[in-house]
Amino acid sequence: MRKADVVSNIAEKxxxxxxxxxxxxxxxxxxxxxxxxxxxxxxxRGFGSFILKKRAAKIGRNIKKNIAVEIPEHHIPAFKPxxxxxxxxxTAAKPKS
Numbered sequence: 001m002r003k004a005d006v007v008s009n010i011a012e013k014x015x016x017x018x019x020x021x022x023x024x025x026x027x028x029x030x031x032x033x034x035x036x037x038x039x040x041x042x043x044x045r046g047f048g049s050f051i052l053k054k055r056a057a058k059i060g061r062n063i064k065k066n067i068a069v070e071i072p073e074h075h076i077p078a079f080k081p082x083x084x085x086x087x088x089x090x091t092a093a094k095p096k097s
Contacts, residue, residue: 007021007022032050035050036077039052044082046082046084047082048079048080048082049079049082051077051079052078053076054074055073055074056073057071057072058071
């Protein structure tokens with residue numbers, strides 16, 4: 001499912017114009033990004049948490065030049081689903097074949 005599909009589904013279920021839903025969704029995404037950039041996690045009760053995970057420094061390899069490259073410690077964004085969310089998906093999920 002793409003973002004356009006999500007916007008269409010919400011518009012059908014709520015009767016709100018697609019443009020308003022798209023603006024709201026984009027604003028939510030921007031707020032999540034801004035919070036993570038500032039180092040603050042975002043918690044949505046019953047859905048999950050948008051958090052930063054710390055990756056330790058390590059030595060990588062550039063296989064084309066066959067040299068070792070130091071990769072510094074850094075943070076990456078991650079999503080941790082809530083227990084209710086995981087349980088609901090487990091009980092209702094039917095994989096596509």
